[in-house]
Amino acid sequence: MATASPQGVAAAQDGVPAKQTAFRLAHSPRGPHDLQVLHDEDTPRLLGPSDVLVRIRAASLNFRDLMLARGDYPFPHRQGTVPCSDGAGDVVAVGPAVPAARLGRGDVVVVAFDPNTLHGPMRDVEEGGGLAGNQDGVLRQYVVMPASAVVKVPKGSMLTYEQWATLPCAGVTAWNAIFGGVPMKPGQTILFQGTGGVSIIGLIVAKAAGAITIITSSSDEKLKLVKERFGADHTINYRTTPNWSDEVLKLTGGEGVDLVLENGGPSTMVQSLASLQRGGTISIVGFLAVKASPSSEMPDLRTLFHAKAATMRGINVGSVEHLEQLVHFVGRRGLEMPVDRTFGFSRDEVVAAYEYLSSGKHVGKVCIRVE
Numbered sequence: 001m002a003t004a005s006p007q008g009v010a011a012a013q014d015g016v017p018a019k020q021t022a023f024r025l026a027h028s029p030r031g032p033h034d035l036q037v038l039h040d041e042d043t044p045r046l047l048g049p050s051d052v053l054v055r056i057r058a059a060s061l062n063f064r065d066l067m068l069a070r071g072d073y074p075f076p077h078r079q080g081t082v083p084c085s086d087g088a089g090d091v092v093a094v095g096p097a098v099p100a101a102r103l104g105r106g107d108v109v110v111v112a113f114d115p116n117t118l119h120g121p122m123r124d125v126e127e128g129g130g131l132a133g134n135q136d137g138v139l140r141q142y143v144v145m146p147a148s149a150v151v152k153v154p155k156g157s158m159l160t161y162e163q164w165a166t167l168p169c170a171g172v173t174a175w176n177a178i179f180g181g182v183p184m185k186p187g188q189t190i191l192f193q194g195t196g197g198v199s200i201i202g203l204i205v206a207k208a209a210g211a212i213t214i215i216t217s218s219s220d221e222k223l224k225l226v227k228e229r230f231g232a233d234h235t236i237n238y239r240t241t242p243n244w245s246d247e248v249l250k251l252t253g254g255e256g257v258d259l260v261l262e263n264g265g266p267s268t269m270v271q272s273l274a275s276l277q278r279g280g281t282i283s284i285v286g287f288l289a290v291k292a293s294p295s296s297e298m299p300d301l302r303t304l305f306h307a308k309a310a311t312m313r314g315i316n317v318g319s320v321e322h323l324e325q326l327v328h329f330v331g332r333r334g335l336e337m338p339v340d341r342t343f344g345f346s347r348d349e350v351v352a353a354y355e356y357l358s359s360g361k362h363v364g365k366v367c368i369r370v371e
Helices: 006-011 063-070 167-179 197-208 220-230 244-251 266-275 301-308 320-333 347-359
Strands: 019-024 036-042 051-061 086-094 108-111 142-146 150-152 189-193 212-217 234-237 257-262 276-284 311-314 339-343 365-369
Touching: 051 108, 051 347, 063 347, 086 142, 086 167, 108 167, 150 320, 167 197, 167 257, 167 276, 167 320, 189 197, 189 266, 197 212, 197 220, 197 257, 197 320, 197 365, 212 220, 212 244, 220 234, 234 244, 244 266, 257 266, 266 276, 266 301, 276 301, 301 311, 339 347, 347 365
Parallel strands: 189 212, 189 257, 212 234, 257 276, 276 311, 339 365
Antiparallel strands: 019 036, 051 086, 051 142, 051 365, 086 108, 108 150
């Protein structure tokens, strides 16, 4: 097979500006206010014949981004990276080895969270795998990616760039939790904790696939919104109902749920197990409460899981294959992804987006329009 010349690779990028605006994390950051904006950073060049250059149009924030900005992310990561792993945009240049039937200029694409994991579980989590960890993220105008690490949006989709940008981390995590192990079957019941991106996207997808859904929150206002806007079958306020597993059992006729998307940590694990039917699964999708919980508060998980004949799955986002499945599912069914609020691309707006995420007032995803 003939290889493309360096001149051919460079020619594919004709007409793209030489400079771009990009954000970078400070070295030893203490919070979003330490974010740096650079207006004259070099636009990345196609490095090989199988690369594509994407003009990022929108990014979405995850709790991981907030931890990286505060300097308390527990896994290894490079200092001074471009933040944000989740983005969507337009292909503006294509390496000469990329088949035209696969990708071309003008295609709308979603960028994968981890370009190195095409199939199966992520194998480099502890080495800072994923964009914005040990490699630059997408909070910039242009990004070069392997063609194998972007997923084309179905033609005719009416979803916005912001909605597509919700999928790479939160969406794939939810998809992996629901379908990546023993796939969910129509008619099964799934319990979601909280009203963040993973739970709301998971609820939308699960409903579309025929599941019965239960969601918890400490806010009646949020629960009302989730029921009205996203069609949750049942809602439970865990603040006013601290033993919420009793309510779950009532709602399921004493049987319990088939699957729990668990993101609370030790503080909610006992209730999650009590809500689970025998032989059910708990997918661990977050660690929001883990750092604050001493080992003395950890429940005896071995005994509890054995008693329920239950399965526990740890979810580290997912693969490019998962993203492809999710994008096609969302696109073909026209599912509206849950963008709570969109901020602009100025430094003040980006900092405000991080602060809004930190406030916990959102339902769904917080996005940034990359102008």
